[in-house]
Amino acid sequence: MxxxxxxxxxxxxxxxxxLPVASRFCSSKQTKFEIPxxxxxxxxxxxxxxxxxxxxxxxxxxxxxxxxxxxxxxxxxxxxxxxxxxxxxxxxxxxxxxxxxxxxxxxxxxxxxxxxxxxxxxxxxxxxxxxxxxxxxxxSSDNKNLEENISFLMSLGITTKDLHRLLTTAPRTFSNSVELNRNMVELLQSICVSLCGNDPKLFARTIISRNLYIFIRSTNRIRANVDFLTSSLSLSNSEALALFQSHGAQILDLSHESLKKNSESLRRKLRSLGCGADDFKAMILNYSLVLFISSERLNEKVDCLIEAGIHPQQIVQKPKVLDFSLPSIRQRLHHLKRLGYDFQKSGIAVLDTSKKRFSAKLERLGSPEE
Structure with missing residues (x-):
């Protein structure tokens, strides 16, 4: 099939x-005194x-x-x-x-x-x-351009599933000229080569699959963000390749100024908690999407976790917990405190679960056996 x-x-x-009903010419009467x-x-x-x-x-x-x-x-x-x-x-x-x-x-x-x-x-x-x-x-009204873009993307090995997602999630991709989309692919492939990657086509295809908006961003933004993350984190080639082919692909969406601002805010917050450059790097490698969080929200969430008795190193290792809204974090901390949950002994993975899983965990924690 x-x-x-x-x-x-x-x-x-x-x-x-x-079709039986053709385009029709709509008309209305107009006097010489009316607006054109x-x-x-x-x-x-x-x-x-x-x-x-x-x-x-x-x-x-x-x-x-x-x-x-x-x-x-x-x-x-x-x-x-x-x-x-x-x-x-x-x-x-x-x-x-x-x-x-x-x-x-x-x-x-x-x-x-x-x-x-x-x-x-x-x-x-x-x-x-x-x-x-x-x-x-x-x-878009350009069917030929759509056809050419679909053919081009399929020639890269983009799956039908990802084409489906691109058409529904980022339809502007198909309004771009094929040449514009080709420029983005060539940039991604050149980044792979510069990092000594051995499969530029796979590298580009993986980033496209993980970041459906990549084609509606400028090549200048993507290049600047890649260079900034690579240098500011002192990434090795292998670390950079791994990052950009995982959750790091999405962080390339951020405007360059926002990326730098949020990065510096996170670095300052960790430093205030006694964490160093290695901790900052580890946090981004663990979950770079934390850089989407504004400085104000980031500080509020981190402070909330610290006040609940969670160690900064635990946040560094499990930064995805910061993805949850502040009210949700507070509510979960409240339920766990009521049950006497020990974060130092049991870790904070329980905070990074779906609503259904968290509720099931609370039931187990409240049972006599547990």
Whole structure:
């Protein structure tokens, strides 16, 4: 099945058969004393959209210019989506949240749907994605660019699963030119080579899989963040390769200034607790996403844990606990204190668990056997 889906990319895109309802020219009367038509909303279009259940206030807030257009295809779009399994409520919601969808021709819709169906399993799945994120499907009008980007990414070995995630999570990737996306891949591969990695293609593919937003960031940002982390942590080549192919791939998203600011804040906080440069490095290697936390929030969370009797070295070794909100950390500390939990004896891994697991742990701690 996967092989058949891949081969579909080699076939020319199908041209759709004309839908019964074509694009229509909306018109409204205008006297010589009225504001020029270009500044007015199209009354005929508004009536049509309203009869379809479209939230005009939402459409006007999101893309007001669409409501002034004279040539639109809302009826053709509605019929097209209906043939794919969308109900009237879903169609109205899609138009309300992304009004520009009504400017796409029937031919364009058929072409784009075919390209998406080469990635997704069924029409039902595509409709579900459109209902959650209309922008992912309608944002770009360049089907050829979409096809070229999909082919390019698949040539890198990007899996269908990751293409699925890219289309739904970071659709702007496919609005980029292929050349722009190729520049990012070449940068990632060059970083691997500079770190003496032996598989640049795998390195790039791994980072893309772990950071779906990588293609909508600038190459300058990624290069600057890689250089900063490598130098400020005094990373060896092997440490840097391991970091950027794991949770470190996501930290490349941060603006360079935020990365430096949050890094320095964390370094100062650890220093105030008696921790040195090695502890700072260990903390980032254990869980670099701690650098997403603002300095104010970081200090509050660390202070809360220290006040509960947790040793700084325990936080260094288990920094993921700082991912939880401050109220959640406080609540968990309260429950554990009530049960007489000893962090020095039993560690703090209990704080870094799902809500379900934490509740089960509390039940065990409260049982006579425990």
């Amino acid at each position: 996967a092989q058949r889906r891949f081969l579909l990319f080699l076939w020319p895109v199908r041209r759709c058969a004309p 038509l270009v500044h007015l909303e199209n009354e005929s279009l508004l009536e049509n959209l309203s009869s379809m259940g479209v939230d005009l206030a939402s459409a006007r807030r999101r893309q007001p210019g669409v409501l002034r257009k004279q040539l639109t295809n809302e009826q053709g779009l509605a019929l097209f989506l209906k043939t794919k399994g969308a109900d009237p409520e879903t169609i109205a919601s899609i138009i309300s949240r992304f009004p520009r969808s009504i400017t796409r021709s029937c031919e364009h819709l058929e072409e784009r749907w075919t390209l998406w169906r080469n990635v997704f399993k069924s029409d039902h799945e595509v409709v579900g994605i459109l209902s959650r994120s209309p922008e992912s499907f309608f944002r």
